[in-house]
Amino acid sequence: MDVKHAKNLISSLFANGSSVSGKVRLWDGSEISFGKEAPTFVIHFKTPEALNAIWGNLSTGFGEAYTRGDIEVEGDLGEVVSLAYKEGLFSKLSPMQKAHLCWFNLRQKANLKQTKKDVQAHYDRGNFFYKLWLDKGLNYSCAYFSSIDDSLEQAQLQKIHHTLKKLRLRPGQRLLDIGCGWGSLVAEAARSYGVRAVGLTLAENQHELGCRRINREGLTGRAEIRLQDYREIPAAERGIYDRIVSIGMFEHVGKENIQVFFEKLAELLRPKGILLLHTIARLKPEPMDPWLKKYIFPNGYIPALGEVVEAAQDVGLDFSDLEDLRLHYDLTLGHWIERFEANATQVRKMMGKQFVRMWRLYLHGSQRSFRHSRLHVFQLLYSMGCRKDWPLTRDRLTATSLSEFSSYGDVR
Numbered sequence: 001m002d003v004k005h006a007k008n009l010i011s012s013l014f015a016n017g018s019s020v021s022g023k024v025r026l027w028d029g030s031e032i033s034f035g036k037e038a039p040t041f042v043i044h045f046k047t048p049e050a051l052n053a054i055w056g057n058l059s060t061g062f063g064e065a066y067t068r069g070d071i072e073v074e075g076d077l078g079e080v081v082s083l084a085y086k087e088g089l090f091s092k093l094s095p096m097q098k099a100h101l102c103w104f105n106l107r108q109k110a111n112l113k114q115t116k117k118d119v120q121a122h123y124d125r126g127n128f129f130y131k132l133w134l135d136k137g138l139n140y141s142c143a144y145f146s147s148i149d150d151s152l153e154q155a156q157l158q159k160i161h162h163t164l165k166k167l168r169l170r171p172g173q174r175l176l177d178i179g180c181g182w183g184s185l186v187a188e189a190a191r192s193y194g195v196r197a198v199g200l201t202l203a204e205n206q207h208e209l210g211c212r213r214i215n216r217e218g219l220t221g222r223a224e225i226r227l228q229d230y231r232e233i234p235a236a237e238r239g240i241y242d243r244i245v246s247i248g249m250f251e252h253v254g255k256e257n258i259q260v261f262f263e264k265l266a267e268l269l270r271p272k273g274i275l276l277l278h279t280i281a282r283l284k285p286e287p288m289d290p291w292l293k294k295y296i297f298p299n300g301y302i303p304a305l306g307e308v309v310e311a312a313q314d315v316g317l318d319f320s321d322l323e324d325l326r327l328h329y330d331l332t333l334g335h336w337i338e339r340f341e342a343n344a345t346q347v348r349k350m351m352g353k354q355f356v357r358m359w360r361l362y363l364h365g366s367q368r369s370f371r372h373s374r375l376h377v378f379q380l381l382y383s384m385g386c387r388k389d390w391p392l393t394r395d396r397l398t399a400t401s402l403s404e405f406s407s408y409g410d411v412r
Contacts, residue, residue, distance in 0.1 A: 179249020
């Protein structure tokens, strides 16, 4: 692609103006500006091939070229992602490109062996890596902010209790946490609510550190973390769980296993038992972003809300409540980005320069997906059979005073 052709293509994208102000710099140093205000960023295409790549596939082309360093962004990387959303650049794919996206999302199946491999690829990058930018409890999911001034530690603890309050826990009950991460919720549920809690993870690093944490905090016998898939829970545990919670794990289930997931949970729950599912979701079905699926979450699938609701209903789960935490994830990611950038030098020494660029784009891209309502975070509440004792208002369902609870300790 020559410079003249490149200028014409870029100018055609913004022929009707742009709500975002920026600048594109080509490999020969020439620049094209757009928007009405001073540019908030400059996208520098260092080679013609980098520009060619984004015409072939915007997400993968930009992501790979940015990771390699063939595209540089001066200024706010998040605003570059906002530009794509606000100007509908993702929707300007050709029919052939859209067909490729659908094929890419359907060609691999998330069987048990593949699921374990995919989960470990993301979460077994080393505990020290995650300690650099997550909160001290290592909660790798959306926090809950009562104020934008809340610290990340405070907001994550609030998320745990916001979730556990919805489950209406009672001492002595059995709680299962599917996708428990490093065990913050499992430990807090056992300590503050007196339940017997079991957490499941497929990541060996999470399992090893979580087990040490349970032992160190004196919760052995009351809390347990297993290296186990939900499909591997033995038949002997059928119908023994009073409560089931799953936070940030459902995105790894895969489209073809949504029904399998709910069938298994329906087997494990006692009659009138309560389920809380916390998941990223869309309002309507769409293919998974190909760059995210290839480099960040192998074989991941972001479900549509309707797919979740229908599958749960088909196994007899009775719907009670739905809450959208989309704005809370925007804030959470803002904290993660700040902490990641503060430790980027250490990450670079551990993982290399290209990894830093890849992870930076992942965090910024995710934040803008929630900010622009492309993604949501839903907490769905169900019971195994209809219950008639639900509170009439959500404030009665989730009212929490953090002074009631001891703050969880550092997982180190």
